[in-house]
Amino acid sequence: MTDSIRELTILQPDDWHIHLRDSIALSTTVPHAANSFNRVICMPNLVPPVKNVDDARAYRARIMSHLETSDLSIERKTAFDPRMTLYLTDKTTAQDIEMAAKSGIVQAVKLYPAGATTNSADGVTNINACVDVFEALEKYDLPLLIHGEVTQDHIDIFDREKRFLDEVLAQIIVKFPTLKIVVEHITTSDAADFVLAQGNHVAATITPQHLMFNRNHLLVGGIKPHFYCLPILKRESHQKVLLDVATSGNPKFFLGTDSAPHATDKKEAACGCAGCYSAATALPLYATAFDSVGKIDKLEGFASRFGAQFYGMPLNESTITLVNTPMQVPIAYPYFDGSSLTPLMAGETLPWSLRD
Ligand SMILES: NC(=O)N[C@@H](CC(=O)O)C(=O)O
């Protein structure tokens, strides 16, 4: 690729980690996601969570009804395919997993250590008690998606990911050697190394914010709540390694935006919510990150091939074109009940945009 290249056409991307939320929020999040992505893996941390096949089926129907009433083109409406996940709790049984695997609607199961992140209160309190569930996942070849952070009060927030990998995930992998695992939204060089050291059944998603920013962006010159997400942004050396692995062409690392909407007033607060909203601008964000290290040619693998390969799905056939024409990220989107939704990099200019 040279500087003269002004356009990049790639296979239509998929988002392997997104929060669309529920009810009226879907009228904002679904069109944003469906404008860029075909398959999206919908996180189950609703209140109450998506715990079984019936919940998943009903949630998917709500998403689809907001797709139908959106202004998207018929092509985008037809192509958008939300894939469901189940939220593991202390009560999930091997039978729930068997039903999920046979349902044809559940693509994966999500492990939130209780208390680790937004809406994780119903998550797993004792991972050692999940043996039957992990066995069933392995048996039915259903991937386990993990928010990989320990939650003990005394463990420093910047160490929580590494401690989880070393103390919890390493053991799960030894006990369940063929279980497909995605370490979601990795934030450290330790996580990148960990994933690289495992077999091909262990992969990771990486968000735009963890490729573009580090904790200085969050904390220097005043606290910036719209950079606050979990796992929290780490130091710059970690950011650099994440950018290295994302742009390396290694299929273990693929796109998962972790787009996680919270109304602006819930983030700009004394106790602000964790999550960055990127659904509408994810591809220009990733293109900017990849281009910053001269690796825009590696975007297609990361965004459109490796995730599908990991999940055993066909590649998309349609394409999308990015142009290096600057765009301004909106200051905010209207959200529900008169609230607003502030996206990642609100009001800033990105060098890449989507061609209409
Ligand atoms: N990433 C976040 O900071 N927040 C996510 C939850 C999650 O993915 O951990 C959310 O649902 O808001």
Ligand SMILES: [Zn+2]
């Ligand atoms: Zn998470």
Ligand SMILES: [Zn+2]
């Ligand atoms: Zn998430």
